[in-house]
Each structure stands twice: as structure tokens, then as C-alpha cells.
Amino acid sequence: MTPDPILARKLLHEMVRIRRFEEKSAELYSAGKIRGFLHLYIGEEAVATGVMQALQPEDAVFATYREHGHALARGLSAGAIMAEMYGKVEGCSHGRGGSMHLFDAAAKFYGGNAIVGGGLPLTVGYALAQKMQQRTGLAACFFGEGAIAEGEFHESMNLASLWNVPALFLCENNLYAMGTALERSEADTNLVEKAASYRIAGKSVDGMDVLAVLEAAQQAAQFVRAGNGPYFLEFRTYRFRAHSMFDPELYRSKAEVERWKQRCPIAGFSVRAISEGWLTPQTIAAIEAEVAREIAQAVEFAEAGTWEPVETLTRDVYTARVQPE
Amino acid sequence: MNTVTAPVITTTYREALRMALREALQRDPRVFLMGEDVGRYGGTYAVSKGLLEEFGEERIRDTPLSESAFVGAGIGAALNGMLPIVEVMTCNFSLLALDQILNNAATLRHMSGGQFNIPLVIRMATGAGRQLAAQHSHSFEGWYAHIPGIRVVTPATLEDARGMLWTALMDPDPVIMFENALLYNLEGELATDAGAVDIDRAAVRRPGSDLTLVTYGGSLPKTLQAAERLAAQNISAEVIDLRTLRPLDMTTVLGSLAKTHRMVIIDEGWKSGSLAAEIMARVMEQAFYELDAPIERVCSAEVPIPYARHLEQAAIPQVETILAAALRTVKQHV
Ligand SMILES: Cc1ncc(C[n+]2csc(CCOP(=O)(O)OP(=O)(O)O)c2C)c(N)n1
Ligand SMILES: [Mg+2]
Numbered sequence: 001m002t003p004d005p006i007l008a009r010k011l012l013h014e015m016v017r018i019r020r021f022e023e024k025s026a027e028l029y030s031a032g033k034i035r036g037f038l039h040l041y042i043g044e045e046a047v048a049t050g051v052m053q054a055l056q057p058e059d060a061v062f063a064t065y066r067e068h069g070h071a072l073a074r075g076l077s078a079g080a081i082m083a084e085m086y087g088k089v090e091g092c093s094h095g096r097g098g099s100m101h102l103f104d105a106a107a108k109f110y111g112g113n114a115i116v117g118g119g120l121p122l123t124v125g126y127a128l129a130q131k132m133q134q135r136t137g138l139a140a141c142f143f144g145e146g147a148i149a150e151g152e153f154h155e156s157m158n159l160a161s162l163w164n165v166p167a168l169f170l171c172e173n174n175l176y177a178m179g180t181a182l183e184r185s186e187a188d189t190n191l192v193e194k195a196a197s198y199r200i201a202g203k204s205v206d207g208m209d210v211l212a213v214l215e216a217a218q219q220a221a222q223f224v225r226a227g228n229g230p231y232f233l234e235f236r237t238y239r240f241r242a243h244s245m246f247d248p249e250l251y252r253s254k255a256e257v258e259r260w261k262q263r264c265p266i267a268g269f270s271v272r273a274i275s276e277g278w279l280t281p282q283t284i285a286a287i288e289a290e291v292a293r294e295i296a297q298a299v300e301f302a303e304a305g306t307w308e309p310v311e312t313l314t315r316d317v318y319t320a321r322v323q324p325e
Numbered sequence: 326m327n328t329v330t331a332p333v334i335t336t337t338y339r340e341a342l343r344m345a346l347r348e349a350l351q352r353d354p355r356v357f358l359m360g361e362d363v364g365r366y367g368g369t370y371a372v373s374k375g376l377l378e379e380f381g382e383e384r385i386r387d388t389p390l391s392e393s394a395f396v397g398a399g400i401g402a403a404l405n406g407m408l409p410i411v412e413v414m415t416c417n418f419s420l421l422a423l424d425q426i427l428n429n430a431a432t433l434r435h436m437s438g439g440q441f442n443i444p445l446v447i448r449m450a451t452g453a454g455r456q457l458a459a460q461h462s463h464s465f466e467g468w469y470a471h472i473p474g475i476r477v478v479t480p481a482t483l484e485d486a487r488g489m490l491w492t493a494l495m496d497p498d499p500v501i502m503f504e505n506a507l508l509y510n511l512e513g514e515l516a517t518d519a520g521a522v523d524i525d526r527a528a529v530r531r532p533g534s535d536l537t538l539v540t541y542g543g544s545l546p547k548t549l550q551a552a553e554r555l556a557a558q559n560i561s562a563e564v565i566d567l568r569t570l571r572p573l574d575m576t577t578v579l580g581s582l583a584k585t586h587r588m589v590i591i592d593e594g595w596k597s598g599s600l601a602a603e604i605m606a607r608v609m610e611q612a613f614y615e616l617d618a619p620i621e622r623v624c625s626a627e628v629p630i631p632y633a634r635h636l637e638q639a640a641i642p643q644v645e646t647i648l649a650a651a652l653r654t655v656k657q658h659v
Contacts, residue, residue, distance in 0.1 A: 100461075251365040317628050
């Protein structure tokens, strides 16, 4: 795939936006502004960026606890996400969810789910409802390769295939589930074949190449939109940072991490974009400057946000009922 | 010869748990530990750190993210001569294994007319307070204590962290051990000869005469702090650590009530249908006339635990809320 300069700029901009946002988040975590668990997407930016580019506003997105990048790429504002991680009312989940639970109904972003595999059955049901109501949007679900060991994955694959629902399964295979390497947790590490065993079509893609991701996601989305049933994509990627802020990384070598960093999706795409003439170094510098401004504003927005009064602690547990007269 | 008391060391709850695991693995070849990230990662809360190097992959067994399967496998191995310790990272994920725990571990002995035993220990972290939001802040001890066929223990001191595991392993029936995640860093002194402790009786952690504070697990340190502050106001609170939530040691609880006639129960579970409600009901049934004031409960608010710190803190028991409930209780005169 050869992108035009506008698309090339857009893809790079989105990846840089995610990278810088994550770096700032790590900094703010150390400063105690963000608490709880923080899972960074650094190294995996090409996946969310490429996939979101292939999705439409009518599609729904389900994600995991490592979802800042997906939320940003789906169009949630950096300010609303940052404010959420601060626990402020202005956050995209009004301070109730934090880093792992970003939601936005308008963007059809159905959240950060912190139970591994938890989003898969929801996606199947959402897609089923789309079909039953003759709606056109599909349901896209991101999940880590670790989720494949869960029964919920297998049950969901079977249902999705059996009911032929418009679901797009997007497996981010970063080779580790916390400290457990894929080959130490799966008897058969061929993930596409697992989907195939449920008669779900699928493909394995280089998740460090944003163009490869975009192309595969477009084809997969087209397949699903045409009513052919679900599709499974495996993105081979890598997280450059620890699993969360508490992980001493005893399970992988620095050399391995360094090898993967050589395949950084942002550096790789930048070099290629310049040599192919899609982008100039000036454009890239301009992207960095735009992103720096946006993130500084997001932090300001979060800092200026308000704390919810404790008096409303138990709100949003049930929907307020209209009382009969 | 004089009896010499063993020297004490300063250590943590986490280390005490590790000592217990190490001892069990050394003592009995049937013992093995399995769960997510217990080996290579070094344990989610670093409890099992170093054990893989010491005991090898057969006995420190990393599992895939398959809670239902590996908890069920633990039940199967226990059925067939082994003494498995299954670590379910946190109680939040134990819901995926609930069917195995409830429908197999808790019932096999009974359904078979007493032919089979499940000498299994399941360990899991529990509790809120670290801004992990709704899906990662559950306290399910009370839920599990609802189930006949399993024993539920909640070590809240270094001695219990060190000593409950072996006793639980020697129990012929399944035992679930809840480790409140806020306790892992708890520091204190532990005798070098500390070993197995009973898992039948509640313990009086602080003697007192004006009212009884009943608690367990992660709420024990908060309750002891509240008792300290009550003492400054000349109110003598007796603090009871339940230690085992099923079966409940009501003898100790009622013994204290017979002395103080007033009670506050502190329980991090949601108030409705809580363990605190069960204790209250038993007091009503067994010791109604001992009461000089209504029993109060300090539990979690009826809300999924929110992320924002101030909301989370407002949702769970605190020293201040324990203190307020205790004061209301002692100021009621009959
Ligand atoms: C059901 C369940 N079990 C365990 C956990 C704890 N946990 C959180 S993330 C994680 C690893 C998941 O790995 P993977 O699915 O590959 O996603 P990644 O973190 O690599 O993006 C584990 C074990 C959980 N959140 N949910
Ligand atoms: Mg992974």
C-alpha cells in the first residue's frame, strides 16, 4: 500500500500522539498524579492507528485495560482521557473508571475492560444485535494474545461463527501476558489456526508496520461488512515498556527488548516516509510540535478539572427511574 | 535447662507467606504451587519470588490465563493424591473459576457420600484501596463464606501469614485463603520458630471491656487504630480478628459480647448480604439479651468501587468511620 501525503501524515501523527501521550502518562504516574494500574501501549501504536483508520463511526470498539492508544485513535480527546486518569469529573468516565476503563458512548467506544477476555462475549452480542436490527456497523474487539487461553475466547469464537455475526477480532500478540511468554502458555502458538478451527477466516499481520495493519484491517472490515461473518486478525507486535508500572521484567532479556525497539513502528515509518517522499523532515517536526501542544493542553485540562463531591458516591449504580404519578 | 524463647526477626506479611510456601514445598513432595505468573514473573505480588529457582518448573507451575481450567485441575490433582496450592492472582478473577470451586471443590465429598476428599488450598489477593477501580477491587471473602464444603481463612497478621498455610494443606477439605493486598507490605516481628497455627478460632487482638469490634483481614489494622483512638477517650474496645470466616467461631465473639454488651462489625464487603450481616443475625439468634445497644456495621458502600481516590476511600471502611460507629454504640444507654 502506498499512502498519499495526507494519509501518511495522519498515520504518523496518530502514532506520535499515542507515544507522547503514553510517555507523559508514565511521567505523571511517577509524580503521583495518576494512580492505580497503568498499562502503556508504547511499541504497539501501529496496531490501534492502522485499525481505527479502517473503521467507520458506525462501528463499535471494545478494548482492554491497555487502551489509551485505542481511545485516542478512536477520537476521544487527550484531555478527557488524561482527566479520567486524574480521577476528575471531566474525564471520559467521570473519574469512576481510570486508566483501565475509558468509555465514550458518542464514539461508540465501549471501554477498557480489565478482565482478560471480558470484552469478547460482549462483542459477539453487540454484533448479533447489529445483525438482528439490520444495522450496518460492525463490532471490533481488541484483546491480547493472553486472552486466547481463556474459555471465553473459545466460546465467543464459536458463537460468533455459529451466528455469523459482523465481528472483527483483533488480537494484539505482543508475545507476553504479563510475564508468561506465548510459547509457555499455548500448546499450539498458531493463533490464526485457532480461529480457523471455528471456521473463522483470519490472517497474521506485521503489527509494527502501520501500512500492513491498515491494509489488513480494511480487507477484514470489508469482508465482515459484506456479511461474510466474523474475521480474525493477529497483529505481531511488542510492548517496549513493562506490563504495568509494577513489573520488574524478570521474564525477558534487555537484548530482546532492544531488538524489538529496532523495529519501532514510528521510527520505521518516519524513515520510510522520508525516503519515499511521502513526508518531509519539516512535516515530521511539525507533527511533534502539534502533539506536544495537544498534550500540554490535555495536562492543563486535567489539572484544572474538578473532584466529584463524595455526597454523590453512590450515583450511577442504577438508572434513575421516573416515578409513577 | 531454661526454656529459651526463639529470637524474632523483622519481616513482612509477604515474606511470611513465602516462608510458609517454602516450608510446605520442602516438607511434602505432594505439595506444588500453580497459577498465573507464579514462576517466571516472580509472583504478581512477589510472594512466590525465588521459588521457581529453588523448586523448579514442575512444582512452581506457571499457568495460562485459564482460571476455570487450572483451578479445576487443582481440584482434580487433590482428588488424586497431591496437595496443590492454587494461586488465583486476585479474587476478581476467581469468578471465572467459581463454577469449579462451588460445583466441584465444595460438593464432591458430599455428593459422593463422603468417598472423596479435596485437600486443596486456593490463595487469592482481595480488597480495595489502591485505585484499581470496580473490576479489580472486590472483596469476595463473604461470598465464599456462604458456601458449605469449603473453609475460608483470612490471615491478617504475620503469624497467620506464616502459619495458616500448612494447617490448611493438612485439612482434608478445600480451604480458600484471602490475602488482602494492602497487607503484603505489612512489617512486623516474627519468631524464627513460628510455624503452623490453628484455623479454627478467632483471636482477641486487643482486650477491652466497653465494646467489641469484630473484624478480619485488611480491616484489622484500621480497627486496631480505631481502638487506640478510643482508648485515648477512655473507651476500652476489644478487637476480635475472626481469622476464619467459615466456619465462624461464634464462641469467641459471644464471649466478648457477654463482657462488653456492645458490638461494631467491620467488613470490607458490601453491606447488603454481607458477612457482617451473618454475624449480626447470629448474635440476634444466640445472644439478643446481651445487647445494650444496636449492633453497628461498617462495610463498603453499595457501589462498585470507584477509581477516584477520594471516592474510593469514602466507599470502604476507614478508621474515622469505625470510630464514629463505635462512639454511637457506646453512647447508647439502655
Ligand atoms: C481473567 C483475568 N485473569 C488475570 C488477569 C490479570 N492480568 C491482567 S493483564 C494480564 C496479561 C494479559 O496479557 P495479554 O492478554 O497478552 O495482554 P497484554 O497485557 O499483553 O496487552 C493478566 C494476567 C486479569 N486482568 N483478568
Ligand atoms: Mg500480550
